[in-house]
Amino acid sequence: MFTEVLKSEQRIKDDNSEDSLFYLEPRFVNHLDEAFRNRLTKLYEERINRNAVVLDLMSSWVSHLPPGIRYKKVIGHGLNRIELESNKRLDCFWTQDFNSDQKIPLDDSSVDICLMVAAWQYLQYPEKLAFNLKRVVKHNGKLIVSFSNRAFWSKAPRVWTQGSDVDHINYIKSVLIAQGWSNLEYIAEKTKKSGVFSYLNIPGDPFFSVLASNK
Ligand SMILES: C[S@@+](CC[C@H](N)C(=O)[O-])C[C@H]1O[C@@H](n2cnc3c(N)ncnc32)[C@H](O)[C@@H]1O
Numbered sequence: 001m002f003t004e005v006l007k008s009e010q011r012i013k014d015d016n017s018e019d020s021l022f023y024l025e026p027r028f029v030n031h032l033d034e035a036f037r038n039r040l041t042k043l044y045e046e047r048i049n050r051n052a053v054v055l056d057l058m059s060s061w062v063s064h065l066p067p068g069i070r071y072k073k074v075i076g077h078g079l080n081r082i083e084l085e086s087n088k089r090l091d092c093f094w095t096q097d098f099n100s101d102q103k104i105p106l107d108d109s110s111v112d113i114c115l116m117v118a119a120w121q122y123l124q125y126p127e128k129l130a131f132n133l134k135r136v137v138k139h140n141g142k143l144i145v146s147f148s149n150r151a152f153w154s155k156a157p158r159v160w161t162q163g164s165d166v167d168h169i170n171y172i173k174s175v176l177i178a179q180g181w182s183n184l185e186y187i188a189e190k191t192k193k194s195g196v197f198s199y200l201n202i203p204g205d206p207f208f209s210v211l212a213s214n215k
Contacts, residue, residue: 001131002127002128002130002131002179003178003179004127004198005044005127005171005174005175005178008181009086010158010159011125011155011158012156013124013154013155014155014161015154015155015185018097019079019155020079022155023080024080025080026061026080026082026083026086027060027080028061028086030101030197031060031118031173032117032118032148032150032205033187033191033193033205034193034194034195035192035194036148036191036204036205037064038194039191040064040096040117040146040209041064041066042064042145043144043187043209044115044144045066045069047211048069049069049113050069050070050072051071051072052112052113053071053072053075053110053111053112053113053138054072054074054111054112054113055075055077055115055137055141055199056074056075056089056090056115056117057077057114057115057116057119058076058078058098058117059076059083059084059087059093060078060080060083060084060087061087063086063087063089063090063115063119064115064190072184073100074090074091075090075091075092075106075111076089076093076094077093077094077096078093079096079137081095081127089183089184090091098123099124099125101125102125102129102132102167103132104129104133104136104197106136107136108135108169109135109136109137109138109141110141110171111136111137111144112141113137113141113143113144114136114137114141114142114144115143115144115167116143116144116145117145117147118146118147118151119147120147121147121151122155122156122157122180123152123196126172126175127175127179130143130175130179130181131180133214134179134180134181134214135186137214139214139215140215142212143181143211143213143214144178144205144206144210145209145210145211147168147207147209148203148205148206148207149165149205149206162173162203163187168201169186172210176210176212182215183211183212184210184211184212185211186208186209186210186211187208187209187211188206188207189206189207189208190207191203191207192204206213
C-alpha cells in the first residue's frame, strides 16, 4: 500500500481542467535548453546499460537518450499521441493521464530503468505512481527524475509552485523514500549556454536529477 506524503491542499493546481485537453495539440518544442539536454544525455550515457529495457514516462517527441546507443527496448508514455508517434527512440508507447489513474499497464518487473523529464512537477498523486512503479521496475532497477526551474505553472500542483529548487529535490526524495525506493542520490548543477554563447558564460537551465533504486 502506498504512503501519503502530500496534504490535499498541496495537490491543488490553478488550471484544474483535464490535463489531456492541455496536451491535445502536439508541441514540437524543446522544453529545456541545449545545455540542460546535453547534461541529461551525458547522465543517461553513464547510467543506462545497453541491455536495458527503458521506460520514458511522461515523454514527448524526444527522449534525450544518447544518439549512438540502441537499448534492448524503449517504452514511452505521454499524453499526446502525435508527439509520441514522432519520437524515433520509442519501440512502443501508450497514453494515460496519471492525474486520473496511476495504475501502470505494464508487467511486473518488466523495466530496468524508468526516466522522467520535466514531468514529476505535474503529478497530483505522485505517491501512488511511485508506489506502482516499484512493481514494474525490476529488483535493483533504477528511476531517474530530472527537471529544471521551468514549468507550465498553471498545471503544476502547489507543492511544486510554492517550492524552491531545493524543496523540489527534497519533495521528490521524500515521496520515493516513503514508497520504499532506496539508494537515493541527487545531482544539482548549474549549466552554461553552449554554442555561440559559450564564451559569454551565460547560465543555461539549471540541472536537477533525483536517482533511486528499487531494492
Ligand atoms: C514539459 S513536457 C516534458 C516532455 C518530455 N519528458 C521532454 O523532456 O520533452 C511534460 C510532459 O508530461 C506529460 N504529462 C503532463 N501531465 C500529465 C498527466 N496528467 N498524466 C500523464 N502525463 C502527463 C506529458 O506527456 C507532457 O509531454
